Amino acid sequence: MVTDTFPTQSGHLSVTRSDVGGILVVSLCGELDRAARDAVGDALHPPAGAERPRTVADLTGVTFMDSSGINLLIAAHRAAHEAQGWLRVAGAQQSVLRVIELVGVDALIPCSPTVRQALAG
Numbered sequence: 001m002v003t004d005t006f007p008t009q010s011g012h013l014s015v016t017r018s019d020v021g022g023i024l025v026v027s028l029c030g031e032l033d034r035a036a037r038d039a040v041g042d043a044l045h046p047p048a049g050a051e052r053p054r055t056v057a058d059l060t061g062v063t064f065m066d067s068s069g070i071n072l073l074i075a076a077h078r079a080a081h082e083a084q085g086w087l088r089v090a091g092a093q094q095s096v097l098r099v100i101e102l103v104g105v106d107a108l109i110p111c112s113p114t115v116r117q118a119l120a121g
Contacts, residue, residue, distance in 0.1 A: 012036060014061075015043045023054045023119055029061030032069035032096075040069075044076035046083055053085035056118040060091030065099055073100075077109050086110075090118035 013030035026043050030036070046053030057073065059065075077087045089111045092100060100106050112118040 013040070015039050017043055020056075020119060023056060025056045025058055025115060025119075027058040027061065030063065032059075032062050032065040032072070034066070034068040037068045037072055040072050041075065044072060044087070045079050046085060050083055050085070053080050053083050055080055055085070055087045056115055057087060057089050058091055058115050058118075059089060059093070059096055060115070062093065062096050065096045069096075070099065070103055070105055073105060073109060088112060088118040088121075090115040 013028060013032060013036040016027045018025045018027070024046075028040065032040060044055060044057060046055065055076065057076070062069075073087070073089065080087045087109055089100065089109055091114055092111060097111065100111060110118070
């Protein structure tokens with residue numbers, strides 16, 4: 001497993017990327033808001049030229065998410081889809097999952113209760 005950590009400007013969010021069997025797991029911890037969007041966007045988007053990128057956004061440690069977070073997930077989903085890959089969300093706390101469900105993102109991006117379930121598909 002390879003792990004990278006991305007600093008954020010806001011200090012309210014940590015971003016860690018790991019490779020688990022060829023699937024990128026992006027673990028977020030803290031507040032996913034406008035101040036953190038650059039670091040998260042870079043971490044969630046597949047590298048240029050990646051073939052069939054597979055990414056799990058681990059939201060287990062996310063305590064708050066606003067519309068910026070929703071937009072980041074949608075943009076990452078589109079980028080993965082255009083490269084014939086996928087993005088899945090895992091471990092969202094109830095308050096974060098409620099935001100995802102209210103705007104209908106769960107109909108676009110599969111959401112699982114755990115990273116293990118998201119990895120299994």
